[in-house]
Amino acid sequence: MRPALVCAGRGWSNRRVSIEEDADPDGRGTPVGRRLVLGMLGLGAAGLVAAPSLQRGFEAVTGSDPTGLSGLLPNGGGFRYYSVASSVPERGPQDYRLTVGGLVERPASYTLDALRALPQTRVVRDVQCVTGWRVPGTPFEGVPVNRLLEAAGVRPEARAIRFDCFDGAYTESLTLPQARRDDVLVALRMRDKPLGHGHGGPVRLYVAPMYFYKSAKWLSGITLTEGVEPGYWERLGYDVDAWVGRSNGRDDAPTV
Numbered sequence: 001m002r003p004a005l006v007c008a009g010r011g012w013s014n015r016r017v018s019i020e021e022d023a024d025p026d027g028r029g030t031p032v033g034r035r036l037v038l039g040m041l042g043l044g045a046a047g048l049v050a051a052p053s054l055q056r057g058f059e060a061v062t063g064s065d066p067t068g069l070s071g072l073l074p075n076g077g078g079f080r081y082y083s084v085a086s087s088v089p090e091r092g093p094q095d096y097r098l099t100v101g102g103l104v105e106r107p108a109s110y111t112l113d114a115l116r117a118l119p120q121t122r123v124v125r126d127v128q129c130v131t132g133w134r135v136p137g138t139p140f141e142g143v144p145v146n147r148l149l150e151a152a153g154v155r156p157e158a159r160a161i162r163f164d165c166f167d168g169a170y171t172e173s174l175t176l177p178q179a180r181r182d183d184v185l186v187a188l189r190m191r192d193k194p195l196g197h198g199h200g201g202p203v204r205l206y207v208a209p210m211y212f213y214k215s216a217k218w219l220s221g222i223t224l225t226e227g228v229e230p231g232y233w234e235r236l237g238y239d240v241d242a243w244v245g246r247s248n249g250r251d252d253a254p255t256v
């Protein structure tokens with residue numbers, strides 16, 4: 001069976017079930033339990049009534065295949081591979097760049113080697129997609145976003161950050177206080193290996209305390225903005241403040 005392709009949740013009971021069925025082929029990923037799945041289905045109807053924009057989001061998503069890569073790549077260790085772009089170029093040490101710009105004193109452009117040369121932080125948490133799949137205890141390593149912000153000198157009028165991706169399609173956002181947490185990384189490694197292309201390598205954003213859609217893959221730009229510019233899924237109805245367990249209709253205890 002094709003993996004569940006839609007990073008969307010409420011109101012699609014058959015997709016929900018398919019996520020549960022095809023998760024965890026090798027025992028490393030842990031799909032959410034049946035009770036939680038059914039609980040989220042229960043939330044679904046109310047969620048759609050309360051948030052009509054979500055309904056529009058589902059239509060937009062199901063009208064096309066948002067995850068061209070998913071069909072090509074094997075399921076790795078309980079992860080699903082998501083891409084809203086049908087193809088994404090590969091970038092490596094020669095041609096990868098991460099720019100830091102917008103409302104900063106000193107715009108910068110980092111090569112992969114420059115990022116690797118900075119002190120690395122390791123964070124080990126559960127990865128949690130808003131559709132329900134979860135991979136426990138996943139190590140990520142990289143440079144805290146805050147370190148790059150300090151190097152760039154954030155101007156006083158900046159309140160938020162837009163993250164751009166070299167897939168040309170995806171964007172994400174964080175408020176400045178969120179981005180300054182020490183568990184928010186420009187990640188270069190995942191599960192003790194360099195980030196592969198399928199997982200957004202060579203560099204992705206990793207926002208440990210939030211649902212995985214905040215962790216933008218193929219990161220190419222960090223732009224300081226006056227206000228939050230909602231990201232790709234957020235324009236389709238997902239919460240901008242995507243705390244695990246405390247957003248997107250969930251009110252269970254956070255897993256972080």
Ligand SMILES: Nc1nc2c(c(=O)[nH]1)N[C@H]1C(S)=C(S)[C@@H](COP(=O)(O)O)O[C@H]1N2
Nearest residue numbers: 007080081082083084129170199212213217
């Ligand atoms: N550029 C980009 N980043 C993205 C996405 C995407 O489609 N494009 N999908 C998001 C979603 S919904 C999830 S669950 C995770 C999936 O990461 P993975 O493919 O490494 O499992 O990436 C997030 N970051």
Ligand SMILES: [Mo]
Nearest residue numbers: 007129130213
């Ligand atoms: Mo997701």
